[in-house]
Amino acid sequence: xxxxxxxxxxxxxxTLGAVAFGGFLxxxxxxxxxxxxxxxxxxNPNGALAKVGRSVTIRxxxxxxxxxxxxxxxxxxxxxxxxxVETSGGQEGVSVWKIKAPAGQTVDxxxxxxxxxxxxxIAWRAVEGSDIETRGQVSFExxxxxxxxxxxxxxxxxxxxxxxxxxxxxLFLREPQVQARHDxxxxxxxxxxxxxxxxxxxxxxxxxxxxxxx
Amino acid sequence: MMxxxxxxxxxxxxxxxxxxxxxINSRDAIIKITSTAICGSDLHxxxxxxxxxxxxxxxxxxxxxxxxxxxPDSTLEKGQRVVVPFTISCxxxxxxxxxxxxxxxxxxxxxxxxxxxxxYGQPMSALFGYSHLTGGYSGGQAEYVRVPFxxxxxxxxxxxxEDDKVLFLSDILPTxxxxxxxxxxxxxxxxxxxxxxxxGLFAIQSAIxxxxxxxxxxxxxxxxxxxxxxxxxxxxxxxETDVREALMEMSGGIGVDAVIDAVGxxxxxxxxxNMIDVVKQKVGIGADRASALKQAILAVRFGGKVSxxxxxxxxxxxxxxxAMMEKGLQIRGGQTHVQKYTKDxxxxxxxxxxxxxFLISHRLPLEKAAEGYKNFKEQQNEWTKVVLxxxxxx
Numbered sequence: 001x002x003x004x005x006x007x008x009x010x011x012x013x014x015t016l017g018a019v020a021f022g023g024f025l026x027x028x029x030x031x032x033x034x035x036x037x038x039x040x041x042x043x044n045p046n047g048a049l050a051k052v053g054r055s056v057t058i059r060x061x062x063x064x065x066x067x068x069x070x071x072x073x074x075x076x077x078x079x080x081x082x083x084x085v086e087t088s089g090g091q092e093g094v095s096v097w098k099i100k101a102p103a104g105q106t107v108d109x110x111x112x113x114x115x116x117x118x119x120x121x122i123a124w125r126a127v128e129g130s131d132i133e134t135r136g137q138v139s140f141e142x143x144x145x146x147x148x149x150x151x152x153x154x155x156x157x158x159x160x161x162x163x164x165x166x167x168x169x170x171l172f173l174r175e176p177q178v179q180a181r182h183d184x185x186x187x188x189x190x191x192x193x194x195x196x197x198x199x200x201x202x203x204x205x206x207x208x209x210x211x212x213x214x
Numbered sequence: 215m216m217x218x219x220x221x222x223x224x225x226x227x228x229x230x231x232x233x234x235x236x237x238i239n240s241r242d243a244i245i246k247i248t249s250t251a252i253c254g255s256d257l258h259x260x261x262x263x264x265x266x267x268x269x270x271x272x273x274x275x276x277x278x279x280x281x282x283x284x285x286p287d288s289t290l291e292k293g294q295r296v297v298v299p300f301t302i303s304c305x306x307x308x309x310x311x312x313x314x315x316x317x318x319x320x321x322x323x324x325x326x327x328x329x330x331x332x333x334y335g336q337p338m339s340a341l342f343g344y345s346h347l348t349g350g351y352s353g354g355q356a357e358y359v360r361v362p363f364x365x366x367x368x369x370x371x372x373x374x375x376e377d378d379k380v381l382f383l384s385d386i387l388p389t390x391x392x393x394x395x396x397x398x399x400x401x402x403x404x405x406x407x408x409x410x411x412x413x414g415l416f417a418i419q420s421a422i423x424x425x426x427x428x429x430x431x432x433x434x435x436x437x438x439x440x441x442x443x444x445x446x447x448x449x450x451x452x453x454e455t456d457v458r459e460a461l462m463e464m465s466g467g468i469g470v471d472a473v474i475d476a477v478g479x480x481x482x483x484x485x486x487x488n489m490i491d492v493v494k495q496k497v498g499i500g501a502d503r504a505s506a507l508k509q510a511i512l513a514v515r516f517g518g519k520v521s522x523x524x525x526x527x528x529x530x531x532x533x534x535x536x537a538m539m540e541k542g543l544q545i546r547g548g549q550t551h552v553q554k555y556t557k558d559x560x561x562x563x564x565x566x567x568x569x570x571x572f573l574i575s576h577r578l579p580l581e582k583a584a585e586g587y588k589n590f591k592e593q594q595n596e597w598t599k600v601v602l603x604x605x606x607x608x
Contacts, residue, residue: 188320192319197349199323
């Protein structure tokens with residue numbers, strides 16, 4: 001898919017105003033009648049929301065990873081479409097997530113913590129006054145032996161109404177799937193190596209420089 | 215600006231002026247190249263059989279030089295002479311901690327991982343100068359190179375060992391060594407090695423150091439077979455001799471204990487060249503010509519060991535699956551975990567156990583790199599190894 005097509009679809013979806021990446025169902029293993037794989041790996045996920053999600057194993061202790069993620073200001077460092085997070089409301093209050101939108105725009109999402117279990121789980125959701133609705137959850141569990149921590153990021157998506165909306169959603173859904181995977185892998189790189197791998201040779205080719213010059 | 219060997223298409227490589235590399239991440243270092251070799255696997259790029267190479271990409275993954283700039287978290291110091299492994303490895307992930315450096319989770323940039331993950335189930339790690347499948351990092355056939363994770367990869371070499379003695383620690387010496395190690399060589403073993411290119415010759419040398427009782431080298435270039443003989447191997451010229459019959463006789467009717475395929479995906483001389491494969495259309499990667507490997511699997515004894523240092527990228531058909539299962543073979547391959555071997559192999563070079571300089575047939579200035587590629591490809595009998603020297607007079 002070309003960037004222009006992606007941008008076009010993104011615009012359409014935002015315009016429809018019903019896009020919600022979303023939220024994750026806390027009870028992700030409910031209604032399981034088959035195997036033990038996470039819901040997002042199923043061909044027909046349970047529940048009304050369409051879900052995307054990914055897991056990575058990071059060779060660091062659970063508490064360290066939890067603490068880094070819980071400081072939402074850190075998220076913009078590895079999440080591709082997140083430009084900045086303002087945490088002026090403090091750790092417990094509402095934070096404002098500035099998300100990149102088509103045509104150089106940003107949209108503001110006021111986010112609150114919906115659910116939190118120390119060192120295990122953080123769930124967040126958009127509140128009233130946000131430009132778009134979004135929810136997500138990250139969970140941390142010990143990996144076997146000295147392998148570190150398994151980190152799972154789940155985003156769900158509430159398909160917009162109508163046939164056109166559903167069609168747009170189906171295409172648009174690919175993007176958060178890829179994005180979830182990429183964001184998690186960047187998080188892993190940052191935690192395990194202290195940096196995010198890039199093969200560029202000069203500074204003006206870096207992501208940061210391109211953003212500044214845009 | 216600097217000079218560098220860049221890829222422009224099949225059989226089209228040129229020395230161009232390109233931008234200088236800079237420190238980007240904190241563990242980076244910049245190396246001024248003093249010696250850089252053309253690898254047999256570079257010929258796969260040259261032939262255009264590796265996907266995801268882009269015009270302008272700087273090639274080269276066997277190189278060494280002097281540290282000229284360091285990031286704040288590099289452990290190198292300016293002025294040190296280092297040999298740089300072709301595998302880029304972070305040192306901190308699950309695979310690196312098990313010394314499986316060529317399977318590093320973190321060196322291939324995230325956006326470059328999807329293609330190899332589609333091909334292989336999980337993404338490849340990064341290599342220098344070897345397509346965007348493996349990261350798209352600029353290679354070392356250049357005046358300068360940016361080396362990521364410079365605290366993990368590069369090995370500092372003492373001044374009394376000249377470049378030609380240590381350069382091959384970057385790839386082909388550890389690759390030959392691991393090729394022999396993967397064949398699990400025991401003292402009484404008879405080992406057959408297909409391909410007497412640099413990796414095959416170093417695998418032969420390694421197998422002998424590891425105590426194999428007999429090593430048999432298979433090729434068709436007289437000069438390369440002569441080099442194998444000089445290392446202590448017996449030889450088979452596959453143009454003259456029925457290889458499988460010869461190996462049965464030379465192993466006393468048992469079959470050889472271990473086989474090493476140092477040929478790889480562009481195997482020639484044995485079999486059909488024009489395989490049609492739907493994968494080619496789907497992902498742009500060709501069907502592998504694996505005739506040497508298929509022959510090796512039939513030649514090895516029951517319960518024998520198969521090692522594959524030769525490079526393959528795609529799929530093949532008519533695979534001797536029955537022989538593999540019925541004979542109970544152990545098969546091991548993989549890109550080389552270079553960082554695992556460099557220290558020990560440097561010690562073996564220093565004490566004289568291993569000498570790699572016999573391999574070098576030609577030394578050229580960097581400016582003549584394109585000529586080096588052409589001849590290395592077309593005159594394999596005489597051009598056994600080409601070393602490019604950016605500082606050499608044209």
